[in-house]
Amino acid sequence: DAGVIQSPRHEVTEMGQEVTLRCKPISGHDYLFWYRQTMMRGLELLIYFNNNVPIDDSGMPEDRFSAKMPNASFSTLKIQPSEPRDSAVYFCASSYETGRSYEQYFGPGTRLTVT
Amino acid sequence: GENVEQHPSTLSVQEGDSAVIKCTYSDSASNYFPWYKQELGKGPQLIIDIRSNVGEKKDQRIAVTLNKTAKHFSLHITETQPEDSAVYFCAALGGGYQKVTFGIGTKLQVIP
Numbered sequence: 001d002a003g004v005i006q007s008p009r010h011e012v013t014e015m016g017q018e019v020t021l022r023c024k025p026i027s028g029h030d031y032l033f034w035y036r037q038t039m040m041r042g043l044e045l046l047i048y049f050n051n052n053v054p055i056d057d058s059g060m061p062e063d064r065f066s067a068k069m070p071n072a073s074f075s076t077l078k079i080q081p082s083e084p085r086d087s088a089v090y091f092c093a094s095s096y097e098t099g100r101s102y103e104q105y106f107g108p109g110t111r112l113t114v115t
Numbered sequence: 116g117e118n119v120e121q122h123p124s125t126l127s128v129q130e131g132d133s134a135v136i137k138c139t140y141s142d143s144a145s146n147y148f149p150w151y152k153q154e155l156g157k158g159p160q161l162i163i164d165i166r167s168n169v170g171e172k173k174d175q176r177i178a179v180t181l182n183k184t185a186k187h188f189s190l191h192i193t194e195t196q197p198e199d200s201a202v203y204f205c206a207a208l209g210g211g212y213q214k215v216t217f218g219i220g221t222k223l224q225v226i227p
Contacts, residue, residue, distance in 0.1 A: 004158075031213050042219040043159070043204060056214060058116075091158050095213055102147055102213050106158025 004107035006092050012113045018080040021110045024073055025094030033104060034067055034077050035091040043091075049075065082114045117142040117209035121218025128195050129226050136221045138205035139187040147208035148181060148188050149215065154201045162203075163190070195225045 005024040013019055025032050033048040047057040052069045060067070064083070069075040079086055089111050093104040118141040128134050140148075146167040151159035165172045165179045165188065172179050176195075181188040192199055205218040 043217040045214065045216070048214065050213075093158070097213070101164070102149065102208055102215065103161045103164070104159075104213075104215065106160065108156075109158055 004092055004094055004105055006090075006107035006110050008110060009108060010111045010113075012115065013082055014115055015083055016081045017114075018078065019082045019086075019112060019114075021077040021090050021092075021112070023075045023077070023092030023107060025075070025092070026105055027073070029094035029096045029105070030072075031095045031097070031104075032069060032075050033091075033093040033095075034075070035093065035106075037089045037091060037109070046077070079112075082112075084114045087112055087114050117145060117207055117216040119205060119207050119216050119218040121205050121221060123221060124219065125222045125224070127224045127226060130195060130197060132195055134192045134195055134199070134223055134225075136190045136203055136205065136223075137187060138189070138207075138218050139185075140207040140209075140216075141186070142207065142209040143183075143186065145207040145209040147215075148179070149206050149208075150177075150179060150190050151204045151206065151217075152201045153204065153220070159204055192223075195223075197225050197227050199223060200225045 007022045034046040036044045046059045047067045049069045067077045089109045091109045093106040095104045121138045149164035152162045153159040165181050176193050178191045202220045202222050204220050206215045
């Protein structure tokens with residue numbers, strides 16, 4: 001398996017623009033997570049899905065952020081409008097329920113810069 | 116919700132020495148504690164985990180200890196090597212389902 005795939009790897013955009021980050025989880029995994037990583041706040045969970053259904057979105061900063069998972073193999077994180085404080089590395093991770101392990105498999109991340 | 120505190124934030128050791136990273140958690144219901152290693156430009160990767168019914172777990176040069184009464188757990192790396200240089204995150208599973216709360220991270224530098 002290719003692992004978790006994220007695109008784009010780097011995104012530079014101007015304040016006010018819409019940004020869409022994409023994720024393809026590992027086939028067969030039933031959980032998908034979106035994280036944001038910054039120096040000041042570390043690794044923050046934004047939202048996670050189970051079987052394509054959002055379970056907890058309490059980490060989503062504000063209404064400018066939205067996430068969808070239309071099917072088991074694809075998810076998007078959208079920021080509209082983007083702001084400079086949204087600059088961070090965004091990770092997608094996936095996992096599957098085994099009852100014994102909760103290992104999350106992370107993608108390579110998308111580095112977002114909002115100018 | 117769960118709160119995980121991790122220290123130190125940075126750690127420098129000589130090659131061959133041991134490194135210890137400590138974490139505390141707040142939710143007494145948490146029962147799963149993973150450690151992730153993040154190399155530069157990559158996503159975090161699980162290196163070891165421990166469940167609440169176990170006090171210690173070892174895997175070659177790394178070990179994790181858990182004290183549920185005190186609500187703290189630690190990562191021990193022995194005989195450190197330059198390739199151990201990375202950022203290490205502790206985490207705790209709490210809040211239902213598979214929601215994991217991460218510590219702030221420790222940047223470990225192993226000096227050759």
